[in-house]
Amino acid sequence: xxxxxxxxxxxxxxxxxxxxxxxxxxxxxxxxxxxxxxxxxxxxxxxxxxxxxxxxxxxxxxxxxxxxxxxxxxxxxxxxxxxxxxxxxxxxxxxxxxxxxxxxxxxxxxxxxxxxxxxxxxxxxxxxxxxxxxxxxxxxxxxxxxxxxxxxxxxxxxxxxxxxxxxxxxxxxxxxxxxxxxxxxxxxxxxxxxxxxxxxxxxxxxxxxxxxxxxxxxxxxxxxxxxxxxxxxxxxxxxxxxxxxxxxxxxxxxxxxxxxxxxxxxxxxxxxxxxxx
Numbered sequence: 001x002x003x004x005x006x007x008x009x010x011x012x013x014x015x016x017x018x019x020x021x022x023x024x025x026x027x028x029x030x031x032x033x034x035x036x037x038x039x040x041x042x043x044x045x046x047x048x049x050x051x052x053x054x055x056x057x058x059x060x061x062x063x064x065x066x067x068x069x070x071x072x073x074x075x076x077x078x079x080x081x082x083x084x085x086x087x088x089x090x091x092x093x094x095x096x097x098x099x100x101x102x103x104x105x106x107x108x109x110x111x112x113x114x115x116x117x118x119x120x121x122x123x124x125x126x127x128x129x130x131x132x133x134x135x136x137x138x139x140x141x142x143x144x145x146x147x148x149x150x151x152x153x154x155x156x157x158x159x160x161x162x163x164x165x166x167x168x169x170x171x172x173x174x175x176x177x178x179x180x181x182x183x184x185x186x187x188x189x190x191x192x193x194x195x196x197x198x199x200x201x202x203x204x205x206x207x208x209x210x211x212x213x214x215x216x217x218x219x220x221x222x223x224x225x226x227x228x229x230x231x232x233x234x235x236x237x238x239x240x241x242x243x244x245x246x247x248x249x250x251x252x253x254x255x256x257x258x259x260x261x262x263x264x265x266x267x268x269x270x271x272x273x274x275x276x277x
Contacts, residue, residue: 021276025221029176032095032213033104035118035169037088038141038149039183043248046186046206046229082255085144087183087262094270095179099277104173110146114172118165121158122148150180152212152226163218170216177215183265184208184227185258187248188236203248205237207261211269222273235264 088106096103109115141149155162166178190202208231213222225231237257241248248254 020224020272021222022220025215025219026213026273026277029213029215029221030100031102031104031173031175032177032179033109033169033173033175034088034092034095034106034179034181035109035115035166036122036143036148036150036179037084037091037181037183038143038147038151039084039087039185041140041142043185043187044229045189046234047189081142081144083185083258083262084142084183086259087181087266088144088147090259090262090266091179091181091269094266097270098273104175106144109169109173112169112172114165114168118169119146119148121161121165122150122154151182166214166218167216175216177213177221180212180214182210182227183262184210184229184231184234186229186234190240202240202242204240205254205258205261206234207258207265208234209265209269224269233265233268235261235268237261 092103092106095101110119141151143149150162169175169178184207186206186208187203188206190204208227210224210227210231211222212220212224215221224233227233237260239253239257239260241254241257
């Protein structure tokens with residue numbers, strides 16, 4: 001297969017995403033699979049009025065760190081990774097409601113030999129990174145277990161490998177396209193105090209998402225802008241939670257707050273794609 005024209009086409013489309021649904025590519029899609037979903041590890045203040053990253057997102061779900069009286073209030077080890085795992089199954093469910101689409105279940109995808117080959121190519125370090133106060137670590141992505149983070153930069157830097165790998169997955173799983181999802185987790189401080197000033201004791205979850213649906217020829221079928229602090233498609237949770245000092249403890253309240261915003265993102269994306277198809 002001559003991959004050069006394909007990756008040139010892919011890169012041109014990645015750099016010129018003017019809408020969500022790309023015709024005629026999107027109309028030809030019947031069967032898809034999510035092959036990458038990732039988010040930032042450090043939850044930041046999207047309002048930029050002050051306040052740093054929330055520490056609740058900086059512990060690995062599989063950390064061996066033992067709790068002590070000094071850190072007894074820190075989040076359960078499963079905290080942050082519960083959010084990306086929840087996101088994976090939420091987007092899987094919502095994308096399955098798109099007209100004419102069939103989603104291959106994640107459990108089938110991650111156990112496919114072709115996917116395992118793909119994951120190894122894009123996950124040179126298979127162990128989960130643990131973020132910390134170290135700036136270099138705090139920028140690391142987090143993913144559901146067994147799933148690599150494939151950014152637009154990764155695709156551009158490894159275009160030939162990427163196209164070969166998604167074609168192998170397409171053949172093995174009978175796919176028309178693969179799906180790459182990025183999530184951006186942040187918090188939005190409460191501005192409802194009587195004097196109009198920011199109340200730094202409470203915050204809402206703020207989540208943005210980006211999706212790339214790439215067909216087996218390397219062309220974009222669906223694309224939205226990268227998710228970032230400047231994204232115009234952010235969704236705020238209905239509920240809010242309180243800080244303890246300058247920390248937000250990852251408890252059921254905080255977990256449900258972020259799940260609510262994630263669900264809004266997934267539903268909005270599904271509705272938008274269905275409207276344009």
